[in-house]
Amino acid sequence: MAEIQSNEGGGKKKKGGSKQKKISVHVDFTPMVDMNMLLITFFMLCTSLSKPQTMEISMPTNDNKITEKDKDAVKASEAVTLLLTGGDSVFYYTGQADVKDYNSLKLSSYKADGLRAFLLKRNTVAVNKINDLKEQKVQLKISQEEFKKQVSEIKGGKGTPTVIIKASDRATYKNLIDALDEMQICNIGKYVIDKITPGDYFLIRNLRNKGTLSQGSSK
Template sequence: MSAEVEQKDSGKGKKGKQKKIKTRVDFTPMVDMNMLLITFFMLCTSLSKPQTMEISMPTNDKVADDQTTKVKESQAVTLILDENNKVYYYLGMFKAGDQSLLQETSYAPTGIREMLIKKNSEVVAKINDLKKQKADLKITQEEYIKKASEAKDSKDSPTVIIKATDKSTYKNLVDALDEMQICSISKYVIVPITDGEKALLAAKTGGASAVKN
């Protein structure tokens, strides 16, 4: 950017008369500067990364029968997502023909969330305490992440098995996965619903939608 001063003299040399001065500012170099600034910010600004949801899928590793039974009896929670935003659950092992096993709930805070928080109460309490320590600056963010991960991987934490009927929606699955995060559930899997569960659900609801293949 430069400025030029033009001075004009009448040439008559009269005393007391002010000379006229014209100032012109050249903004042409500012264009180059703006382009440099735009290029700088484009290169230095980090682009927003797409957010992804981590889903724990069932492993192919074989588990001993006694260990499977132990997990199902003490820690397993099975969610069955059905049509019309209905969701059912049962605790422990599946028992064919036992309609009292299947309990209806909802996606409301007083539904799935309340049940899972109660089932995972010890872990939730530890996570809440860690959040308070982090807010009080007693632990760092890195320490919080490490200790929270250790708390969630506790052997006493429940394992949630999510199953969906043909007439449930993608939103139902997303809502169920959201509850896993809210309730600090780290061990959860998505598996197909079994024929026995379809039959039990159909008997429970009085319909045949769950039996559809």
């Protein structure tokens, strides 16, 4: 606390015979330190720290017992393969790669009218069902737990696309994150990260050499 000490000795006399008093002020900050510690303790106990958010990723299995036939079990009508080659562009094709048909490979981008529009159209049924569930949750017709359960069932249901993400040596970490973000935005529940194959490189190389890249959007 502040203390005022008065020192009357040694002062010079002013005109009129009065002495000039010297006043020294001493401020004690010890109570302020105690108060700061109490405030820090209060905020530490009462503040809720942000929790880290994680993203579930389905990785390819390394089980040697799985045959090539089992690996190709995904229906061609449901499979979509993304080829990340760096930059702002992304290649994709549906079904299995057809090295004889260069135009089966499409060129798109990470913009809203590019890859996202294409995936939303492929996943229209699931997206509409999930939007209906969101409305029911807002109206308190279903609980949060029931909402998550039904959304998981819809994403993994029949008829929903299975997306295979393949990154080349030129792809960046940002390209992979952008592709994974699109999976969440488009409500894609079945997707894996796999290695790019020589056949995929063959398609990209020949398309670039021939200059026959076809721009894909929501088609």
